[in-house]
Amino acid sequence: MSARQLLGIGLLSFAFIPHHYTTPSKPHDEKTVQTKDTVYTFHNDVLPLLQSNCNPCHFSGGKVYKKLPFDDYKTVVSLGKKLTTRLKQKEQQAIINGWIGSGAKKKD
Numbered sequence: 001m002s003a004r005q006l007l008g009i010g011l012l013s014f015a016f017i018p019h020h021y022t023t024p025s026k027p028h029d030e031k032t033v034q035t036k037d038t039v040y041t042f043h044n045d046v047l048p049l050l051q052s053n054c055n056p057c058h059f060s061g062g063k064v065y066k067k068l069p070f071d072d073y074k075t076v077v078s079l080g081k082k083l084t085t086r087l088k089q090k091e092q093q094a095i096i097n098g099w100i101g102s103g104a105k106k107k108d
């Protein structure tokens with residue numbers, strides 16, 4: 001086995017170490033050990049998701065852009081969980097729900 005292969009395996013196994021093993025934990029107070037929740041923001045997560053799924057109708061030039069523009073934070077916030085009814089994939093719904101659950105932030 002070459003040094004290069006060994007290095008590859010080393011990097012691979014490192015990549016598979018779950019994040020929380022690398023952060024210090026308090027063994028006698030399990031409840032304070034928190035896995036960092038992903039904080040979704042409108043600009044980083046929600047807008048790109050809507051842009052790739054809800055075009056062209058809800059974006060500039062689309063037929064409901066005047067009524068429901070999805071590049072407008074306020075419009076999207078006001079729709080809230082209704083957005084998930086139009087998204088088929090669980091991962092996409094999870095992003096919307098996670099975003100709302102963490103306070104529907106605009107930016108980080």
Ligand code: HEC
Nearest residue numbers: 050053054055056057058064067068079082083084086087
């Ligand atoms: C083919 C065009 C089109 C696409 C693509 C589209 N929409 Fe819409 N959407 C509409 C129209 C038309 C309405 C009705 C607006 C009205 O109430 O008059 C609407 C209304 C809505 C509403 C509000 C109505 C309600 O159910 O209360 C939501 C929420 C919504 N769309 C979400 C989405 C999401 C999320 C996507 C992308 C996954 C999407 N739409 C993609 C055309 C579209």
